Amino acid sequence: MTTRALLLGTALAFACAAAAPAAEPSRREVGQIVYDQTPPTPPALQAAIAPYYNARSAVFEDWLDDGSILIATRFGDTNQIHRVIAPGAARTQLTFFKDPIGVALAQPKAERFVYLRDDGGAEYYQAYVRGLSGPETQLTTPGTRNSDFVFASDGKQVIWSQVTAGNPDNDIMLAPVDAPQNRKVIQHGKGANAPLDLSPDGKSLLFSRYNSATFVELFVLDIASGAVRPVGPTDRKVAYRGGAFTHDGRGVVTLSDDGADMARPVVFDLAGGAMRDLDPGAKWSAESFDLSPDGAVIAYMVNEEGYSRLVLKDVATGKLLPAPKLPLGVMTGLGFSPDGKSLAFSLSTSTSAGDVWSFALADQKLVRWTQSELGGLDPQQLVEPALFRYPTFDKRSIPAFIYKPAAKPGKKLPVVIQIHGGPEGQEQPSFNPRRQSWVNEVGAAVIIPNVRGSTGYGKDYLNLDNAEKREDSVKDIGALLDWIAKQPDLDASRVAVVGQSYGGYMALAVAAHYNDRIAGAIDLYGISNWTTFLKNTEGYRRDLRRAEYGDEREPKMAAVFDKISPLNMSARMKKPMMIYQGANDPRVPQSESEQMVARLRAQGTQVWYVLAKDEGHGVAKKQNAEAVRATEIVFLKQVLGAK
Numbered sequence: 001m002t003t004r005a006l007l008l009g010t011a012l013a014f015a016c017a018a019a020a021p022a023a024e025p026s027r028r029e030v031g032q033i034v035y036d037q038t039p040p041t042p043p044a045l046q047a048a049i050a051p052y053y054n055a056r057s058a059v060f061e062d063w064l065d066d067g068s069i070l071i072a073t074r075f076g077d078t079n080q081i082h083r084v085i086a087p088g089a090a091r092t093q094l095t096f097f098k099d100p101i102g103v104a105l106a107q108p109k110a111e112r113f114v115y116l117r118d119d120g121g122a123e124y125y126q127a128y129v130r131g132l133s134g135p136e137t138q139l140t141t142p143g144t145r146n147s148d149f150v151f152a153s154d155g156k157q158v159i160w161s162q163v164t165a166g167n168p169d170n171d172i173m174l175a176p177v178d179a180p181q182n183r184k185v186i187q188h189g190k191g192a193n194a195p196l197d198l199s200p201d202g203k204s205l206l207f208s209r210y211n212s213a214t215f216v217e218l219f220v221l222d223i224a225s226g227a228v229r230p231v232g233p234t235d236r237k238v239a240y241r242g243g244a245f246t247h248d249g250r251g252v253v254t255l256s257d258d259g260a261d262m263a264r265p266v267v268f269d270l271a272g273g274a275m276r277d278l279d280p281g282a283k284w285s286a287e288s289f290d291l292s293p294d295g296a297v298i299a300y301m302v303n304e305e306g307y308s309r310l311v312l313k314d315v316a317t318g319k320l321l322p323a324p325k326l327p328l329g330v331m332t333g334l335g336f337s338p339d340g341k342s343l344a345f346s347l348s349t350s351t352s353a354g355d356v357w358s359f360a361l362a363d364q365k366l367v368r369w370t371q372s373e374l375g376g377l378d379p380q381q382l383v384e385p386a387l388f389r390y391p392t393f394d395k396r397s398i399p400a401f402i403y404k405p406a407a408k409p410g411k412k413l414p415v416v417i418q419i420h421g422g423p424e425g426q427e428q429p430s431f432n433p434r435r436q437s438w439v440n441e442v443g444a445a446v447i448i449p450n451v452r453g454s455t456g457y458g459k460d461y462l463n464l465d466n467a468e469k470r471e472d473s474v475k476d477i478g479a480l481l482d483w484i485a486k487q488p489d490l491d492a493s494r495v496a497v498v499g500q501s502y503g504g505y506m507a508l509a510v511a512a513h514y515n516d517r518i519a520g521a522i523d524l525y526g527i528s529n530w531t532t533f534l535k536n537t538e539g540y541r542r543d544l545r546r547a548e549y550g551d552e553r554e555p556k557m558a559a560v561f562d563k564i565s566p567l568n569m570s571a572r573m574k575k576p577m578m579i580y581q582g583a584n585d586p587r588v589p590q591s592e593s594e595q596m597v598a599r600l601r602a603q604g605t606q607v608w609y610v611l612a613k614d615e616g617h618g619v620a621k622k623q624n625a626e627a628v629r630a631t632e633i634v635f636l637k638q639v640l641g642a643k
Contacts, residue, residue: 030627031623031624031627032612032613032614032615032621032624033610033611033612033613033624033627033628034610034611034612034613035608035609035610035631036597036608036609036610036611037601037607037608037609038578038608038609038610038631039608039634041627041630041631041633041634042634045441045630045633045634046626046630048441049437049441049626049629049630049633050375050376050626051374051375051376051377052375052377052433052434052436052437052629053375053433053622053625053626053629054373054375054376055353055372055373055374055375055376055377055431055433056073056074056075056353056372056373056375057073057346057348057353057354057355057372057431058071058072058073058082058091058346058353058354058355058356058369058370058372059071059072059073059079059102059332059333059346059354059356060332060333060334060335060344060345060346060356061081061103061104061105061333062104062105062106062113062335063106063335063336063337063338063344064083064106064111064113064132064338065106065108065109065110065111065338066085066111067337067338067339068083068084068085068086069083069084069344069356069369070082070083070094070104070106070113071083071084071091071356071369071370072101072102072103072104073091073370073372074622075091075093076622077098077621077622077623078097078098078099078100078101078620078621078622079100079101079102079620080093080094080095080096080097080100080101081093081094081095081101081104081113081115082094083132084356084369084370086369087358087367087368087369088368088369088371091370094113094130094132095115095117095130097117098614098621099117099118099119099120099121099620099621100620100621101115101116101117102116103115103116105149105151107129107151107155107158107177108151108152108153108154108155108338109154109155109156110155110177111131111132112129112130112131112132112177113129113130113132114127114128114129114130114139114149114151114158115127115128115130116146116147118616119584120583120584120614120615120616121582121584121585121614121615121616121617121618121620122584122586122616123145123538123586123587123616123617124143124144124145124165124586125140125145125146125147126138126139126140126142126144126146127139127140127146127149127160129158129177129180137178137180138180139158139160139175139177139180139183140160140162140173140180140183141162141183143164143165144162144163144164145162145163145164145165145540146160146161146162146173147160147161147194148160148161148194148195148196149195150195150196150197150198150205151177151198152198152202153198153200153202154202155177156176156177156178157174157175157176157177157202158174158175158177159172159173159174159186159195159198159205160172160173160195161173161193161194161195163189163540165538165539166538166539167189167539167540168189168191168192168539168540168542168543168544169188169189169190169191169193170189170191170192170193170194170540171185171187171188171189171193172185172186172187172189172193172195172205172207172221173185173186174186174223186205186221186223186226187205187207187221187226187228190209191209191210191211191543192209192210192211192540192544193207193208193209194207194208194209194210195207196208196218196242196243196244197243197244197245198245199245199249200245200247200248200249201249202223203222203223203224204220204221204222204223204245204249205220205221205223206218206219206220206221206231206243206244206245206252207219207221208240208242208243210544211237211544211547212544212547212548213239213424213455213462213548214237214239214257214459214462214463215237215238215239215547216238216239216240216241217230217238217240218230218231218232218240218243218252218254219231220252220270231243231252231254231268231270232256232258232268232273232275233258236258238256238257238258239256239257239263239459240254240255240256241254241255241256241263241286241287241288242254242255242288242289244289244290244291246267246291246295246315247294247295247296248295250269250270250271251267251268251269251270252267252268252270253265253266253267253268253289253291253298253315254266254268255286255287255288255289255300256275257285257458257459258275260282261458261459261460262282262283262284262285262286262458262459263282263285263286263287264277264278264279264280264282264285264286265278265279265286265289265298265300265313266278267315276318277318278298278313278315278318279311279313279318282302284302284303284304284305284309284456285302285303285455285456285457285458286300286301286302286303286311287300287301287302287303287308287456288300288301288334289301289334290334290335290336290343291315291336292336292340293336293338293339293340294340295315296314296315296316296340297312297313297314297315297321297336297340297361298312298313298315299311299312299323299334299336299343300313300334301331301334301345303426303428303455303456305387305399305456306330306387306399306401306426306427306428306429306450306456307328307329307330307428307429308326308329308330308331308347309326310323310324310326310331310345310359311323312343312361321361322361322364323359324359324364324366326347327347327349328349328350328429329347329348329349329350329352329429329430330347330348330349330428330429330430331345331346331347332345332346332348332354333345333346333356337358340361341360341361341362342358342359342360342361343358343359343361344356344357344358344359344369345357345358345359348430348431349429349430349431350382350383350384350385350403350429350430350431350432351379351382351383351384351431352374352379352431353372353373353374353431354372354430354431355368355369355370355371355372356368356369356370357369377433377436381436381440382436383403383404383405383436383439383440384403384429385401385402385403385429385446385448386401386402386404387399387400387401387429388400388401388402390479390480390483391479391483392452392475392476392479393472393475393476393478393479394472396452396464398449398450398451398452398476398479398480399449399450399457400427400447400448400449400450400480401427401429401447401448402445402446402447402448403435403436403438403439403445403446403447403448404439404445404489405439405440405443405444405445407489412488412489412490412491412494413443413444413445413489413490413491414442414443414444414445414491414494414495414496414519414640414641415444415445415446415447415484415490415491415492415494415495415496416438416442416444416445416446416447416495416496416497416498416636416640417447417448417449417477417480417495417496417497417498417510418435418446418447418448418498418499418503419448419449419451419477419497419498419499419503419506419507419510420448420450420454420499420500420502420503421499421500421501421502421503421504422453422454422455422501422502422503423453423454423465423473423502423548424453424454424455424462424548425454425455425502425503426450426454426455426456427448427449427450427454428456434629434632435448437629437633438633438636441633442633442636442637442640442641444496444636444640445489445490447480447484449476449477449480451465451473451476451477451506452464452465452472452473452476453465453466453473466548466549466550467549467550467557467560468550468557468560470549470550470560470564471509471513471564473506474506474509474510474513477497477506477510477514478510478513478514481495481514481517481518492517493519494519494639494640495517495518495519496518496519496520496521496522496636496639496640497510497511497518497521497522498521498522498524498632499522499523499524499526500524500525500526500618501524501525501526501527501587501588501617502526502527503524503526504523504524504525504526504527504588505526505527505528505566506526507521507522507523507526508521508523508526508527508528508566508573508596509564509566509569511523511566511572511573511575511577512566512569512570512572512573513569513572515572515573515574515575518575519575519576519639519640520575520576520577520578520635520636520638520639520640521573521575521576521577521578522577522578522579522580522632522635522636523577523578523579523580523593523596524579524580524581525580525581525582525585525587525588525592525593525617525618526566526579526588526592526593526596527566527588527592528565528566528567528592528593528595528596529561529565529566529567529568529592529595530549530550530552530561530564530565531552531558531561531562531565532591532592532595533545533588533589533592534546534549534552535552536589536591536592537586537587537588537589538586538587541586541587566596567595567596567599570596570599570600570603570605571603573600573605574605575605575639576605576606576607576608576635576638576639577600577605577606577607577608578607578608578609578610578631578632578635579593579596579597579607579608579609579610580593580609580610580611580612580619580628580631580632581593581594581609581610581611581612582611582612582615582616582617582618582619583611583612583613583614583615584614584615584616585615585616585617586616586617587616587617588617590611593609593611594609597609608631608635610628610631612624612628
């Protein structure tokens with residue numbers, strides 16, 4: 001008997017056992033994972049899954065003054081900060097913790113860096129300054145949440161954003177690096193403030209205030225007087241992304257969607273307020289940028305249908321400069337070296353793990369710094385997705401990618417639809433072991449749609465699902481089910497939907513609205529009731545989520561929430577479901593999953609419930625990821641292989 005046949009037989013056995021209440025798997029704990037009415041993973045499948053999560057990637061964090069770099073990568077159970085002194089050199093581990101460390105910023109004029117650490121995924125980050133081989137100092141106050149660190153050019157002072165539990169307002173803090181006990185508030189909170197850059201003379205701070213995905217303000221703070229003045233127009237809502245002072249301190253460079261559907265780089269003159277567009281008529285959105293130390297060159301990433309393109313321009317003239325032609329993939333992290341001669345970034349493709357590269361501006365030489373391993377996976381078995389678009393109910397065209405296993409004559413493929421979170425997110429064709437395992441181990445076609453409300457397609461598309469239009473995005477999945485039914489090689493009777501966070505809400509909503517058209521659903525820390533979610537999500541997020549989803553305190557919106565909350569539509573959900581939750585999740589609390597589990601079980605719907613006691617909003621630890629993802633595959637085999 002083949003391994004695939006053996007696993008299918010095991011899955012069918014679970015299905016039969018699930019039909020008899022007396023044979024339901026009991027509650028059990030393995031490590032930090034609690035399995036509630038969830039069967040164990042067959043050993044053969046666990047062995048088959050392991051290579052997908054042995055694969056690892058490297059992510060660029062920052063340059064050190066000596067020309068070496070800081071990266072985040074995993075050699076144990078979690079990502080930690082490492083130093084690489086030269087291209088191809090060893091990755092020397094600098095942090096050693098049970099929880100992942102994924103943010104590091106080098107301190108100028110010193111062989112030190114600041115990193116952020118939380119406990120069990122709770123996201124109340126504390127910041128520490130650490131030497132490359134020596135002791136570390138805690139910068140921040142225990143019990144606060146800290147982010148967005150900016151060093152002064154001489155490295156002696158550091159500025160960051162701080163918020164306390166239950167408080168929506170972020171203070172901006174300043175402290176001497178060597179005397180963090182002397183920290184002080186330089187801008188009292190009013191919303192989600194985040195420092196961006198210090199002026200060359202160190203007297204002014206550029207900071208942003210995030211109100212929603214389509215409304216982000218920019219301000220300049222005079223640190224001595226406390227005076228604040230806005231950057232850009234104040235008579236309309238504009239979304240800015242990032243920001244930096246020009247080399248002379250008289251201007252600000254940022255990404256703006258003012259007067260256009262797509263964000264592009266612009267330069268503001270602070271004295272007169274004039275804006276100069278560096279990419280007029282941009283067809284795709286710029287997502288992040290960095291300025292060279294002398295302010296002469298801007299490097300920015302453009303998102304073209306989910307793929308990244310690197311652009312370099314002369315700031316003074318807007319002239320296009322030579323840039324590397326990269327493989328089709330997704331970039332993250334972008335930063336000029338301290339001497340301005342090189343630009344570093346991370347690049348991940350569908351068939352190769354992410355790695356760190358640098359590009360030399362003088363000779364246009366592209367250099368690979370890291371060579372990440374595929375963990376035993378056969379690269380020939382990794383699938384490159386195809387981009388396609390399908391029509392939806394209002395004649396719009398919805399972008400999506402599809403991964404397909406090798407076709408078998410006369411056989412139709414089962415389908416897994418994976419819906420991203422956010423909702424201001426985007427599915428992109430980066431290296432994703434989970435999708436590849438669904439293709440190879442389940443034998444399914446995997447579709448990752450970017451329904452309305454996704455980023456990457458302009459602000460008009462982003463706004464299409466706001467507030468009372470929330471279920472229009474669910475209809476986009478209904479249209480995808482229509483498209484699947486018309487494909488000769490896809491089996492519309494064997495479709496599962498998977499989503500996490502906001503995507504978890506989408507999976508639940510699809511399970512309610514299209515129960516007869518799916519075989520099962522996986523909800524990972526999804527929103528089950530909009531009112532309880534907004535009441536219980538962390539205070540620093542609540543108003544920001546209301547800006548996107550609507551305000552439950554308004555009677556009209558409360559009525560909409562009552563109508564569209566999955567918990568109130570549970571009676572329609574008859575197909576098997578798997579629900580996963582991290583116990584320390586500050587964004588979508590454990591109560592959202594547990595009330596859904598209780599309601600579904602009370603009505604007789606089969607639910608597998610998996611709880612990770614040491615995780616937050618996601619699955620960050622390798623051991624947990626292997627366990628949870630293997631359970632997903634057991635579930636998918638059951639619901640998709642039973643035909």
